Amino acid sequence: MQHNPKKINSELNPNVSVDCVIFGFDLEQLTVLLIDRGEISSAFGPRMALPGNLIYDNENLDMAANRVLDELTGLKNIYLEQVGAFGDPDRIHKESDREWLKSIRAEPEARVITVAYFTLVPMSDYKPQASSFAKNADWIPVSEIKELAFDHFEILQAAKEKLKQKIKIQPIGFNLLPEKFTLSQLHRLYESILDKPLDKRNFRRKIQKLDILTSLREKQRGVPHKPSLLYEFNEEKYQELTQTGFDNFGF
Amino acid sequence: MQHNPKKINSELNPNVSVDCVIFGFDLEQLTVLLIDRGEISSAFGPRMALPGNLIYDNENLDMAANRVLDELTGLKNIYLEQVGAFGDPDRIHKESDREWLKSIRAEPEARVITVAYFTLVPMSDYKPQASSFAKNADWIPVSEIKELAFDHFEILQAAKEKLKQKIKIQPIGFNLLPEKFTLSQLHRLYESILDKPLDKRNFRRKIQKLDILTSLREKQRGVPHKPSLLYEFNEEKYQELTQTGFDNFGF
DNA sequence: TAGCTTTGTGTCAATTTTACACTATCCAAA
């Protein structure tokens, strides 16, 4: 095991990486942006992995996570929160992962601690191109993910749990929706994050009482049923609310 | 007290450390176990720091945190939870910290990410000895701490916040109390963690409704006022409760 | 125009929360 060749100005730190759980919402269910590692690894284990990389010695952890996100999607200024550090000595050294690591890391045998983040992306802001720089990324519904490379499945579960807890305390879900959205979409979003059904009327009552939605005088168009009113998230009212202090949605 | 002399095959990783926020409760207020770095550093900055150390390459993060705790206090099987990773490139390279680092680290200039933990210790289980192996540790009331070495003050605040959130969801506070305790002590504990007054009767009602306390047929002795009944935490009932699922204390 | 689909809405009972004050019990000091 070797470490840290001294830094000139900015080298990759071989011992610390960040991994990003990039959440999206397709207006039906929660999804995650995963990297397809391709055939090479498929003989051994799961093809899909979380996007992530080693950090540079001159950037802090949040910067590294933003960089990973930016390099993959081109997105900046995205809601981002740390999930925690994962550091089992053998977390990346399963037989099925070794080969792939050799192809992408200078020191594939190094012991790497990873710091996991989750980010919330309006899904329409990023459409994966087939093979953007050899990175084949795809939005995968969370409910369909059964396994991932390395310890990434464990990380994903921790991220889901963190999101679940957080959304009970702060209305961060808006970061997953387009600017204009319907209450039904918001409703489905909460159901898919909390992973349980919520009564429609009670949900609407509770959300409306927060008074952080601006009702637009505009309806959905082209839907084969009664069109829904559209709403916007009201940032200012939300700020007021957090000042005066509120803690709990209680879903 | 020293432990755990090096395992062969196991080097210190110069890039990753753990730091522990060791909480205690003196039956009046929340306290933290801090290391006094002594005169050397005092000319430059805060003398006090969180206990912590680099990790070994063959241990995982939880193990490292337990080891740090054990080395300092000799305690094992302590409630312990990760707070998160802190990794500003210059987090340990303030002028006031450099000198001290030189005296304790092989590579004092290395860039170190730290993973912070908080632990809950029944304060009576550990009485600091004046100078246990040059480590001068002391329980300091949280409310009195205004500054710490490195970025440890920031870490402390994150730990307090995490504890605050967590205690609203799980009754982990019992880990800070002696086996037998009074409801008033529990009450004060919650007040000092949540940092706000709680109505006595409402608090008692809410706690009692959880039905995780065993009322002992025993009273406080030697107090200059009406003695309180003593209680024990009932682990089994708590387990039942978590099975059937409960989420929120709602303090 | 009939039928399909989803939106949007109100009430009542049960539960939970909040605010609030006085007596009981022990110790210590006179």
Next chain:
DNA sequence: TTTGGATAGTGTAAAATTGACACAAAGCTA
């Protein structure tokens, strides 16, 4: 032994919140 000081322990009523529940309205399509 009495008294004063300190904290323990207890109940209620009003207000707010939650949970359960069903049907008419609006647009699209065939």
